[in-house]
Amino acid sequence: MEFFKTRTKIDFMRxxxxxxxxxxxxxxxxxxxxxxNGLNLGLDFTGGTQIQVHYIKPVDLSQIRNQLDKADFQGxxxxxxxxxxxxxxxxxxxKNVTQQEITDRVSKALPEAKLEQLEYIGxxxxxxxxxxxxxxxxxxxxxxxxxxxxRFEYRFAVSSALALIHDxxxxxxxxxxxxxxxxxxxLAALLTMxxxxxxxxxxxxxxxxxxxxxxxxxxSVEIMNLSVNQTLSRTIMTSGLTLxxxxxxFIFGGEMLRGFSLALIIGIVxxxxxxxxxxGSLAILMGLEKKHLLPAEKKYIEDRP
Amino acid sequence: xxxxxxxxxxxxxxxxxxIGLVYAAPNLFPTDPAxxxxxxxxxxxxxxxxxTVQNILHKEKLKYIAIEREKGSLLIRFTNTDEQLKARDxxxxxxxxxxxxxxxxxxxxxxxxxxLGAEPLKLGLDLRGGVxxxxxxxxxxxxxxxEQGDMHAMGDALRAAYIRYxxxxxxxxxxxxxxxxxxxxxxxxxxxxxxRFHDYQLLKITTDNQYxxxxxxxxxxxxxxxxxxxxxxxxxLNNRVNALGVSEAVxxxxxxxxxxxxxxxxxxxxxxxxxxxxxATLRFQMVDIEHDLQSAVAGDVPIGTKLYMFExxxxxxxxxxxxxxxxxxxxxxxFDQSGRPSVNVRLGGGSENxxxxxxxxxxxxxxxxxxxxxxxxxxxxxIDTKTITVHHKKEKIISVATIQSxxxxxxxxTGLESVKYAQDLAxxxxxxxxxxxxxxxxxxxxxxxxxxANIHTGLISVIVGFLAVVLFMAFYYHLFGxxxxxxxxxxxxxxxxIFSALGVTLTLPGIAAMVLxxxxxxxxxxxIYERIREELRNGISPQASIHIGYERAxxxxxxxxxxxxxxxxxxxxxxxxxVKGFAxxxxxxLLTSMFTSIVYTRGVVNWIYGGRSVKKLSIxx
Numbered sequence: 057m058e059f060f061k062t063r064t065k066i067d068f069m070r071x072x073x074x075x076x077x078x079x080x081x082x083x084x085x086x087x088x089x090x091x092x093n094g095l096n097l098g099l100d101f102t103g104g105t106q107i108q109v110h111y112i113k114p115v116d117l118s119q120i121r122n123q124l125d126k127a128d129f130q131g132x133x134x135x136x137x138x139x140x141x142x143x144x145x146x147x148x149x150x151k152n153v154t155q156q157e158i159t160d161r162v163s164k165a166l167p168e169a170k171l172e173q174l175e176y177i178g179x180x181x182x183x184x185x186x187x188x189x190x191x192x193x194x195x196x197x198x199x200x201x202x203x204x205x206x207r208f209e210y211r212f213a214v215s216s217a218l219a220l221i222h223d224x225x226x227x228x229x230x231x232x233x234x235x236x237x238x239x240x241x242x243l244a245a246l247l248t249m250x251x252x253x254x255x256x257x258x259x260x261x262x263x264x265x266x267x268x269x270x271x272x273x274x275x276s277v278e279i280m281n282l283s284v285n286q287t288l289s290r291t292i293m294t295s296g297l298t299l300x301x302x303x304x305x306f307i308f309g310g311e312m313l314r315g316f317s318l319a320l321i322i323g324i325v326x327x328x329x330x331x332x333x334x335x336g337s338l339a340i341l342m343g344l345e346k347k348h349l350l351p352a353e354k355k356y357i358e359d360r361p
Numbered sequence: 362x363x364x365x366x367x368x369x370x371x372x373x374x375x376x377x378x379x380i381g382l383v384y385a386a387p388n389l390f391p392t393d394p395a396x397x398x399x400x401x402x403x404x405x406x407x408x409x410x411x412x413t414v415q416n417i418l419h420k421e422k423l424k425y426i427a428i429e430r431e432k433g434s435l436l437i438r439f440t441n442t443d444e445q446l447k448a449r450d451x452x453x454x455x456x457x458x459x460x461x462x463x464x465x466x467x468x469x470x471x472x473x474x475x476x477l478g479a480e481p482l483k484l485g486l487d488l489r490g491g492v493x494x495x496x497x498x499x500x501x502x503x504x505x506x507x508e509q510g511d512m513h514a515m516g517d518a519l520r521a522a523y524i525r526y527x528x529x530x531x532x533x534x535x536x537x538x539x540x541x542x543x544x545x546x547x548x549x550x551x552x553x554x555x556x557r558f559h560d561y562q563l564l565k566i567t568t569d570n571q572y573x574x575x576x577x578x579x580x581x582x583x584x585x586x587x588x589x590x591x592x593x594x595x596x597x598l599n600n601r602v603n604a605l606g607v608s609e610a611v612x613x614x615x616x617x618x619x620x621x622x623x624x625x626x627x628x629x630x631x632x633x634x635x636x637x638x639x640x641a642t643l644r645f646q647m648v649d650i651e652h653d654l655q656s657a658v659a660g661d662v663p664i665g666t667k668l669y670m671f672e673x674x675x676x677x678x679x680x681x682x683x684x685x686x687x688x689x690x691x692x693x694x695x696f697d698q699s700g701r702p703s704v705n706v707r708l709g710g711g712s713e714n715x716x717x718x719x720x721x722x723x724x725x726x727x728x729x730x731x732x733x734x735x736x737x738x739x740x741x742x743x744i745d746t747k748t749i750t751v752h753h754k755k756e757k758i759i760s761v762a763t764i765q766s767x768x769x770x771x772x773x774x775t776g777l778e779s780v781k782y783a784q785d786l787a788x789x790x791x792x793x794x795x796x797x798x799x800x801x802x803x804x805x806x807x808x809x810x811x812x813x814a815n816i817h818t819g820l821i822s823v824i825v826g827f828l829a830v831v832l833f834m835a836f837y838y839h840l841f842g843x844x845x846x847x848x849x850x851x852x853x854x855x856x857x858x859i860f861s862a863l864g865v866t867l868t869l870p871g872i873a874a875m876v877l878x879x880x881x882x883x884x885x886x887x888x889i890y891e892r893i894r895e896e897l898r899n900g901i902s903p904q905a906s907i908h909i910g911y912e913r914a915x916x917x918x919x920x921x922x923x924x925x926x927x928x929x930x931x932x933x934x935x936x937x938x939x940v941k942g943f944a945x946x947x948x949x950x951l952l953t954s955m956f957t958s959i960v961y962t963r964g965v966v967n968w969i970y971g972g973r974s975v976k977k978l979s980i981x982x
Contacts, residue, residue, distance in 0.1 A: 172807075258924055297880055
């Protein structure tokens with residue numbers, strides 16, 4: 057079976073203006089949403105207490121909220137967690153109250169609930185995690201850029217990095233727009249997407265390098281187009297397969313991995329798009345030409361008289 | 362184009378496959394709920410104890426599968442967790458407190474696999490339930506206590522050398538400032554202090570008529586104190602966790618001043634916390650030599666004293682405590698001037714306590730002083746049907762020594778009988794010494810049913826994802842697709858084998874990473890196969906296409922995987938807990954997948970097509 061029977065000849069480079077408009081719009085919207093809505097940061101980053109409880113019968117969330125309000129918890133976040141009998145309660149960090157007291161007070165306020173999972177994170181830990189998270193993003197970007205510059209060319213490195221920043225910003229934008237929780241595991245997914253999206257980009261660049269050396273005729277734009285087309289079936293195939301697997305994770309992986317797999321799903325779609333439309337065009341935009349990718353010519357020194 | 366692997370390469374692939382199978386195999390066997398009995402005093406379990414356990418199990422009509430004797434411990438396997446729990450309580454109350462009775466999940470790994478060191482996967486807390494604590498050790502408080510003590514020692518040293526200083530103060534956040542009247546005394550003090558306080562960097566500061574020395578603790582001393590504090594805390598935590606009766610507890614240092622404690626199977630966090638928070642302390646007390654010891658032994662203990670036993674001899678101690686353990690900042694075994702084992706003790710903390718101690722010991726030169734070790738132990742007792750936790754204090758003398766002179770910030774307990782004795786004493790002093798304050802900064806409790814549910818959902822998503830990819834590959838690339846499927850399967854076996862062999866803990870994010878590597882692993886094969894198809898379309902012969910496809914795709918595969926690997930390494934080094942588990946799995950999965958999808962599929966493809974003339978490849982075109 058073949059999805060791409062004959063060689064595709066889609067003029068990706070001609071569509072690059074539209075792609076640019078599309079990307080910039082989404083980018084601006086994402087930033088805007090991040091500024092206005094902010095990120096719904098998970099417990100990992102904010103600190104506080106998160107309690108997962110299980111009821112034998114389906115429960116009314118507002119009733120739990122009332123019960124907690126009566127027990128003097130300020131602004132508890134109560135959500136159903138997967139089923140109507142599983143509830144996730146998030147409490148803000150309280151000063152001068154030990155964790156044990158919080159647990160006791162919660163179990164007193166909700167006598168029918170069975171405690172399934174409890175997580176407490178001190179505010180200091182949250183701060184460290186935020187710093188480490190930001191550091192991880194920066195180090196990943198720099199390290200992968202350095203690798204690409206080393207293996208290919210600096211124009212590739214810069215354009216892949218730009219395409220790369222584009223991806224997580226869009227993911228973050230979607231997370232902020234829909235108020236999805238962003239926690240440590242989601243951050244891990246985001247960083248993995250950096251690597252994965254780059255993976256696609258590298259495959260395209262690799263082909264570009266090969267074609268620049270092999271194909272004698274043609275402009276840079278034409279060769280870029282040819283390369284994207286040649287790798288298209290592979291790009292779609294692997295993205296599709298990985299997507300398949302991640303969707304399985306999203307559906308069957310349970311509530312704990314839902315945010316994680318969602319970030320991956322969005323990431324794979326955006327990453328594939330950016331590898332096809334953004335990374336190549338950017339390299340051309342930065343003035344990539346044939347001569348940049350030819351192997352360094354060997355110079356013979358005439359030392360004969 | 363022959364496309365054949367040499368014999369050694371084929372053999373190597375087969376051998377690696379067998380090794381992978383062997384180390385992955387233990388995961389196929391189920392586990393039994395079990396109770397593990399071990400003795401605290403590191404002796405062997407006596408036959409009598411085994412008999413006692415058997416009697417109890419018999420009396421309570423608890424069915425067990427087997428009782429196994431291992432190195433220094435006893436393992437009793439049960440058929441279900443209810444009997445396991447009941448047996449734990451019964452055995453614990455019958456054997457008494459010198460035994461640790463812990464719940465355990467004992468794998469049914471066959472002996473032959475065990476002999477090869479093959480063990481099943483370790484499951485993280487999120488998969489088996491339990492409690493996780495992240496503790497922050499307040500090293501700064503300990504360093505402050507050290508500086509406080511050293512400040513007084515510096516003052517004493519200067520006074521002893523008849524060097525006059527006008528003031529000595531501690532600076533915030535760290536450092537000691539000593540002021541002098543003139544340059545001359547400053548210089549003298551400088552050489553005196555630099556001779557005696559090697560842990561400090563001394564700075565002369567002279568500004569118009571102000572002559573002072575600033576002493577700042579050197580970075581090597583800071584590191585040493587930090588490491589000492591963490592080691593001490595971990596040692597104490599280890600002891601307490603043992604008291605909790607948890608098998609397979611994991612206590613690890615995290616970064617500079619954090620310690621993580623994982624207690625699988627524990628549900629009662631309140632009890633865990635109360636035990637982790639228990640403190641042992643020391644008391645320095647004078648031995649009463651005025652009253653008659655014989656009549657005290659007979660029962661007539663004078664008011665203000667208490668009778669203790671030490672090395673089979675009675676001692677009458679005065680109730681007044683002249684120094685408490687929280688003033689001790691350091692205790693190490695060393696040798697005295699005559700070369701005999703001794704223990705070096707350093708004091709710090711509250712300066713008044715130390716001067717008080719100095720005065721008290723000065724008044725009592727030539728008299729014996731005792732060190733009492735006080736430990737609060739908690740033990741589970743069964744009253745009627747309820748199991749309750751009882752705390753009781755245990756006091757014992759760990760050392761009696763004659764005071765030679767007034768004791769200051771630094772003193773030695775000399776004339777000890779052996780190096781071992783000195784080391785044990787130093788250890789006891791340390792565990793009762795000032796402990797850097799420990800705070801619980803993170804806590805996670807996962808119920809056992811949730812753990813089981815996580816395993817279930819994790820497994821299902823692996824299976825569904827795996828099957829979807831396998832079916833699709835076979836459908837799309839025919840025979841070549843089946844080769845890729847085989848590689849995928851091998852990849853899973855290798856990941857599991859490596860994890861089991863290295864003892865890496867599998868967590869839920871780890872499972873997610875495994876699912877993800879299934880998706881990423883086929884990438885290499887897709888790259889190769891698409892390339893082969895391309896070459897075939899360009900009219901190149903099948904054998905040559907296979908060759909070119911593998912050859913050309915190889916560089917691309919490496920390049921594209923290295924980038925993901927870089928990100929995974931960054932995640933591993935900067936991430937914590939769950940993220941680390943994810944990163945490890947991703948790294949291992951990427952490496953094994955590159956191996957299986959390039960080398961193994963090539964091996965099989967060579968085996969199918971190699972060394973003969975082929976007209977058509979079954980690659981779906």
